Each structure stands twice: as structure tokens, then as C-alpha cells.
Amino acid sequence: MTxxxxxxxxxxxxxxxxxxxxxxxxxxxxxxxxxxxxxxxIVMVYWASQGNEPFTRFCDGLKSPLSILLHLLVLAAALxxxxxxxxxxxxxxxxxxxxxxxxxxxxQGANFVLWLLASAVVAGIVFAVARG
Amino acid sequence: MxxxxxxxxxSLFGAGGMISAVLTPITVILTGIAIPAxxxxxxxxxxxxxxxxxxxxxxxxxxxxxFHGAHRLLFTLVDLGLKGMRGTLAVVxxxxxxxxxxxxxxxxxxxxx
Numbered sequence: 001m002t003x004x005x006x007x008x009x010x011x012x013x014x015x016x017x018x019x020x021x022x023x024x025x026x027x028x029x030x031x032x033x034x035x036x037x038x039x040x041x042i043v044m045v046y047w048a049s050q051g052n053e054p055f056t057r058f059c060d061g062l063k064s065p066l067s068i069l070l071h072l073l074v075l076a077a078a079l080x081x082x083x084x085x086x087x088x089x090x091x092x093x094x095x096x097x098x099x100x101x102x103x104x105x106x107x108q109g110a111n112f113v114l115w116l117l118a119s120a121v122v123a124g125i126v127f128a129v130a131r132g
Numbered sequence: 133m134x135x136x137x138x139x140x141x142x143s144l145f146g147a148g149g150m151i152s153a154v155l156t157p158i159t160v161i162l163t164g165i166a167i168p169a170x171x172x173x174x175x176x177x178x179x180x181x182x183x184x185x186x187x188x189x190x191x192x193x194x195x196x197x198x199f200h201g202a203h204r205l206l207f208t209l210v211d212l213g214l215k216g217m218r219g220t221l222a223v224v225x226x227x228x229x230x231x232x233x234x235x236x237x238x239x240x241x242x243x244x245x
Binding site: 010011015029041042044045046067074078081092111115118119126129 | 174175179182204205207
């Protein structure tokens with residue numbers, strides 16, 4: 001394209017003007033909390049590689065009120081991400097059963113079932129290994 | 133050029149979105165609630181984290197969500213009016229995701245059982 005292009009001015013607070021826009025922005029920002037948790041996991045792996053004693057000290061830090069508060073914030077963001085993500089999936093991907101399109105509700109339901117099952121399996125394995 | 137690279141970033145974003153949607157909440161509950169509450173002993177957790185499957189799990193849960201975050205933050209910042217800086221932001225955000233991923237992989241490999 002040549003010549004001048006008209007770019008409609010956008011105010012940076014557009015997302016505060018409508019509830020649905022604000023929720024969209026909240027959803028986008030949950031990814032920052034989740035990426036932050038990835039960085040926390042990297043730090044955790046680093047301390048695990050330093051031997052038992054440093055790792056135990058790191059884990060003792062997990063018991064501090066600040067750590068628990070941050071974890072609860074991340075958990076809230078992560079849950080919001082999970083719910084919005086599972087509800088969005090049918091809009092991103094279409095699944096076909098023969099000639100018929102699988103309904104949005106069925107895909108969303110399958111996602112939530114997968115989520116609960118995976119969470120139960122992870123918790124089950126962790127506690128089984130911990131006890132064994 | 134930017135158009136042809138888009139699917140790579142998008143599939144990393146999609147994988148990260150799915151992996152974190154399924155696995156992040158339970159993992160946050162483990163490190164943020166189960167350990168402080170004493171439901172999972174530090175000793176057992178130390179043993180567990182060295183297991184090859186635990187390291188593979190951590191690889192998935194660290195690397196893909198980083199690209200998911202980079203992708204969403206890039207578009208959020210562009211939507212907030214930083215459209216002119218899109219190229220720079222993309223380099224910084226995806227670059228950070230790449231550097232942190234390499235760091236995570238090196239640390240996870242060094243974390244031998």
C-alpha cells in the first residue's frame with residue numbers, strides 16, 4: 001500500500017470502558033502470572049540442583065506468608081485462565097464426527113473432564129510417590 | 133516474512149495455553165498449599181523432583197507457558213497503544229521466552245536423579 005493510511009486513534013484506556021473488554025484484559029494478564037510461575041519453577045529447579053540442604057531451605061521459604069499469598073494470586077489467575085481457555089476452545093478448533101460438527105458444549109465439557117482427571121492423576125502420583 | 137513465522141508462535145501459544153490450563157492449577161496447589169500445609173513433605177518433594185518424569189513435566193510446564201505469556205503480552209501491549217514498538221517488543225518478549233527456556237532445559241538436564 002502506498003500513500004497515507006488512516007489510522008484510527010485508539011485511547012489506551014479503551015479496555016476500561018466496557019465490562020467485556022475489561023474481562024478480556026484480565027484474561028490476557030493471567031498469562032503474565034502464569035509466565036511468572038514458570039520463572040518461579042526455574043528458580044525451584046535451580047535450588048533442587050544445588051543439593052538437599054539448599055533445596056530444603058528453599059522449600060522452607062514456601063511456608064512464608066508472602067509465598068502463600070503469591071501462590072494464591074497465581075492460583076486465582078490460573079483458574080481464570082483454565083476456565084476461559086476451555087470455554088474458548090470450540091471457537092478456535094472445530095471437531096467433526098462424520099458429517100456432524102461436535103457441539104461447543106460437548107468440547108467444553110470434555111475439556112473440563114480432562115482438566116479434573118489430569119489434576120487428580122498428578123495429585124495421586126505425587127502423593128503415592130511421597131508415601132512410598 | 134513476519135506472516136510466515138506467525139504459525140510457529142501461534143502453535144507455541146496454543147500449546148502453552150492448553151498445558152497451563154490443564155496443569156498449572158494443581159501444580160500451584162502443590163507448591164503453594166500442599167507443601168506449606170505439610171501435606172507433602174519437603175523430603176518427599178526433593179526425591180520426586182529428581183525423577184525423569186517429574187523433570188519432563190516441569191519442562192512442559194515451564195517452556196510452553198512462557199511462549200504463551202510472551203504471545204499474549206505482546207498483543208496486549210500492542211492493543212494498549214504500543215503498536216509502533218511491536219517489532220522491538222516481539223524480540224524482547226519472545227527472546228526472553230527463548231533464553232529462559234534454554235536456562236530451564238540446562239537446569240533440568242543437570243538435575244540428574
